[in-house]
Amino acid sequence: MNDQAPEGVRLQKVLAQAGVASRRVSEELIVAGRVRVNGSVVTELGTRIDPENDLVDVDGTAVQLDATKRYVMLNKPRGVVSSMRDDRGRPDLRRYTERFEERLFNVGRLDADTSGLLVLTNDGELAHVLAHPSFGVTKVYIAKVTGRVSAQTVAALTRGIELEDGPIAADKARILSASAEGGGSLVELTLHSGRNRIVRRMMDAVGHPVEELVRRQFGPLHLGTLPAGKTRELTTVERGALLTLSRGGPSTPSPENP
Template identity: 70%
Template sequence: MPADPRTDGPSTGAGGPERLQKVLAAAGVASRRASEELMAAGRVAVNGRIVTEPGTRVDPTIDEVAVDGVAVQVDPGRRTVLLHKPTGVVSTMHDERGRPDLSRFTARFEERLFNVGRLDTDTSGLLLLTNDGDLAHVLAHPSFGVTKTYIALVSGAVRPQTLARLRNGIELEDGPIAADRVRVVPNGAASGATLVELTLHSGRNRIVRRMLDAVGHPVRELVRREFGPLKLGDLPVGGTRDLTAAEFGALAALARRDRPGR
């Protein structure tokens, strides 16, 4: 885990300390000269402390570096990839039954990536692949309450009273559940069906399908559009991309917020 920013300064121990401006340049923040200017302006922090001295050394595998308050991914060994998982693909790196799995999407990456959580075989949408165990723990563990937003095509016309039931909570066989937010997407479906946008933080198995089935609107199609601060956007089905600097910063802020003792 990174050093505690309340008590620790930049790392100077074993593990490959490098000049901060070199680390920032390697991370794509700016050139070394421009990085020195950022530091001189008081815009760079290491483990929560502003660093202005250009000779400062940091360990990219341990120290937390931020520019203008936004965390920067400086560890070249860590990678997080956003995948638009297609339907028909199981959320595992190897399927003993020979079904299509996630290995086809990770083969081109040098790092050994694993999936954060899962999507049902018949559900498409945003799935994260990473080798960052700390980040995966924050995003996947139910105690952190990371929200996920889904778009569901359901049978029938969904009435306002049904939306209220989903917000207020319904009882399922494994306990009560309530949507954080739910709404009908206007003009989003043909006659006899409705598009519903539903946000919740539960990670229970097939929870969206079970919730909508319980209120009389079976799901025909389901896609996850958002996972915490991340959005699927226009990434094509089966496509992958690295996180942007802003997305990494948002995830790092989420991890710091939920880290015990912070």
């Protein structure tokens, strides 16, 4: 941290430019001891920092100081592959990134037949960290499956089942709806595993093949009402939550093909 260097930028100005709060409110946050620079609380309003190298957080949530970084949420439709260029000529992610000046790429992957939340960014470091297998990012899926799912099946999913590549257990599982007429069931699964097509393989293993699958949540991000095929930029709060997760080290999964 560079307190006195004239080339530094005042901390309250940096916070305001990052969209955290107005400069006046940012000053109040600093005086209240709610701002840290490189892990140390800073309460001096004259403090200057280097926005390119110093790490800042407010109330424990990281602040993105690099204005060149862009973070976009996509509700990926079925049939689109999680690639910027598919060598088989299938629909890919370019159609959603072409309007952005920055060269965006996806954080992890969703299988072509799976829809839902996918993050697009030009922040290579964050993308690498969050997609690394040593992380356990929680992901929430809603699966439409064949057959009527029982409470016993849900218990088996959370207790753990054996797959060809080893045991797996859902963090949480619950039945959203189950048709008495055999019209299938809706099941919500929460997982931190990044294993390939894991949701489909788990539901196959318990006798309820997946007909449709959507990822509703990725770590702190929620899909909400974003329509299929649409994008939106992450809010300041969402960016901060994602950065906080990425700075937390290997405690958070590789969003590979579910």
